[in-house]
Amino acid sequence: MADLASIHQLLIRFRDERNWQQFHTLKDLIISLNLESAELLELTQWKSDAMLGQLASDPAFQEKLADECADVLLYLLLIAGEGGIDLLQAAENKIKKNAEKYPVAQSYGSAKKYTELKQLSRKRED
Amino acid sequence: MADLASIHQLLIRFRDERNWQQFHTLKDLIISLNLESAELLELTQWKSDAMLGQLASDPAFQEKLADECADVLLYLLLIAGEGGIDLLQAAENKIKKNAEKYPVAQSYGSAKKYTELKQLSRKRED
Amino acid sequence: MADLASIHQLLIRFRDERNWQQFHTLKDLIISLNLESAELLELTQWKSDAMLGQLASDPAFQEKLADECADVLLYLLLIAGEGGIDLLQAAENKIKKNAEKYPVAQSYGSAKKYTELKQLSRKRED
Amino acid sequence: MADLASIHQLLIRFRDERNWQQFHTLKDLIISLNLESAELLELTQWKSDAMLGQLASDPAFQEKLADECADVLLYLLLIAGEGGIDLLQAAENKIKKNAEKYPVAQSYGSAKKYTELKQLSRKRED
Numbered sequence: 001m002a003d004l005a006s007i008h009q010l011l012i013r014f015r016d017e018r019n020w021q022q023f024h025t026l027k028d029l030i031i032s033l034n035l036e037s038a039e040l041l042e043l044t045q046w047k048s049d050a051m052l053g054q055l056a057s058d059p060a061f062q063e064k065l066a067d068e069c070a071d072v073l074l075y076l077l078l079i080a081g082e083g084g085i086d087l088l089q090a091a092e093n094k095i096k097k098n099a100e101k102y103p104v105a106q107s108y109g110s111a112k113k114y115t116e117l118k119q120l121s122r123k124r125e126d
Numbered sequence: 127m128a129d130l131a132s133i134h135q136l137l138i139r140f141r142d143e144r145n146w147q148q149f150h151t152l153k154d155l156i157i158s159l160n161l162e163s164a165e166l167l168e169l170t171q172w173k174s175d176a177m178l179g180q181l182a183s184d185p186a187f188q189e190k191l192a193d194e195c196a197d198v199l200l201y202l203l204l205i206a207g208e209g210g211i212d213l214l215q216a217a218e219n220k221i222k223k224n225a226e227k228y229p230v231a232q233s234y235g236s237a238k239k240y241t242e243l244k245q246l247s248r249k250r251e252d
Numbered sequence: 253m254a255d256l257a258s259i260h261q262l263l264i265r266f267r268d269e270r271n272w273q274q275f276h277t278l279k280d281l282i283i284s285l286n287l288e289s290a291e292l293l294e295l296t297q298w299k300s301d302a303m304l305g306q307l308a309s310d311p312a313f314q315e316k317l318a319d320e321c322a323d324v325l326l327y328l329l330l331i332a333g334e335g336g337i338d339l340l341q342a343a344e345n346k347i348k349k350n351a352e353k354y355p356v357a358q359s360y361g362s363a364k365k366y367t368e369l370k371q372l373s374r375k376r377e378d
Numbered sequence: 379m380a381d382l383a384s385i386h387q388l389l390i391r392f393r394d395e396r397n398w399q400q401f402h403t404l405k406d407l408i409i410s411l412n413l414e415s416a417e418l419l420e421l422t423q424w425k426s427d428a429m430l431g432q433l434a435s436d437p438a439f440q441e442k443l444a445d446e447c448a449d450v451l452l453y454l455l456l457i458a459g460e461g462g463i464d465l466l467q468a469a470e471n472k473i474k475k476n477a478e479k480y481p482v483a484q485s486y487g488s489a490k491k492y493t494e495l496k497q498l499s500r501k502r503e504d
Contacts, residue, residue: 091137325451
């Protein structure tokens with residue numbers, strides 16, 4: 001069964017068989033991640049939430065979505081590799097930071113950004 | 127030790143404690159992924175490859191890089207969740223597809239896109 | 253009254269007073285354009301079309317929208333300047349190209365991409 | 379000779395001949411702008427500043443660059459139109475705001491962001 005470390009190994013082998021690490025500067029990898037994120041975004045262009053809800057059960061759409069999500073993950077693994085980052089540890093740390101930035105009491109059922117929450121909080125304290 | 131499934135569980139708990147799933151349409155999650163990708167990109171703005179190479183060993187830069195990578199991964203997990211996608215399986219499949227699109231013989235040491243490789247290949251066949 | 257050429261002149265003066273052209277590689281200017289586009293996108297995050305329709309008449313939102321649109325235009329002028337491109341001529345040419353890619357008869361009232369229109373067209377010819 | 383207002387008129391005619399305004403929500407127009415910005419970014423992918431400098435005089439590259447710049451401008455005009463924004467006025471205002479955020483004395487020859495300039499300024503005042 002696949003785990004993130006074994007996917008990373010497959011990816012490194014794929015890269016090294018093609019001698020591609022020479023192109024993998026942090027800047028170009030991050031540019032590439034942005035291009036793949038944009039391809040995900042393109043799947044939503046001109047589509048309402050209702051249309052996207054229907055497409056979610058369409059196999060052709062699902063395959064595109066899966067492929068684009070995969071491309072984002074693959075570049076993210078390469079970026080983390082070049083940057084010396086443990087992706088899973090970083091994600092665990094970030095969930096903790098977000099939990100502090102968005103206390104349940106203030107953010108329950110609200111889509112406000114934490115900077116707006118702080119302003120609300122200050123107003124309440126006034 | 128953290129694996130992707132346990133990170134996903136932490137994330138879902140974080141989301142549900144705040145009653146945020148109601149905001150998580152596929153379109154807005156993908157928009158959010160693009161915003162986080164752009165924050166990664168901002169870390170490279172106005173910086174040469176040489177400067178970024180030096181920053182890679184700077185703890186403050188590393189923390190920013192780790193945080194932004196984490197944000198991308200977290201939204202990717204939410205998108206995969208809403209879209210019914212197994213992210214690790216999708217990544218494994220995509221590496222296989224890429225291996226077919228970029229045969230070692232044609233792509234070794236080359237940064238050309240597969241569409242350009244095809245043209246090269248056609249020219250060689252002429 | 254402002255026209256695009258006089259805005260471009262103001263912008264070049266702003267840039268040269270700060271001795272900033274040295275940073276303006278095509279790559280970093282295009283990265284910057286993407287960051288500004290993302291700031292525009294952030295204005296729509298977690299907002300339905302109905303909410304955005306209401307915000308359109310909110311002066312604070314309008315000012316943010318105007319500022320982010322302006323940032324995109326300013327980087328676009330710098331990119332065109334470095335790339336030796338006449339932006340207005342390019343736009344006029346592109347409208348003509350689009351008119352050929354999207355013939356009225358095939359694209360009236362349809363949000364399909366021209367690549368999909370071609371497929372439709374081929375099917376009809378079958 | 380083309381000016382921005384006449385390009386806008388051509389664009390509106392193009393749109394209305396195809397009955398496309400119905401699709402032009404602010405959110406989808408801004409998504410589309412981001413997709414076009416990403417196509418510009420793709421032109422720089424895997425290319426060093428030196429390579430891009432050489433490409434700048436290559437007619438095929440110039441045409442792609444011109445077309446992608448044009449696409450960004452066309453969506454920007456549509457966004458400004460839907461948002462009730464005078465693009466040239468907004469750009470003129472933004473140059474003034476930027477001149478205040480980036481005083482010549484502090485920002486001459488520096489690529490630092492204004493938030494970092496403020497910190498520098500505070501440190502100097504200490």
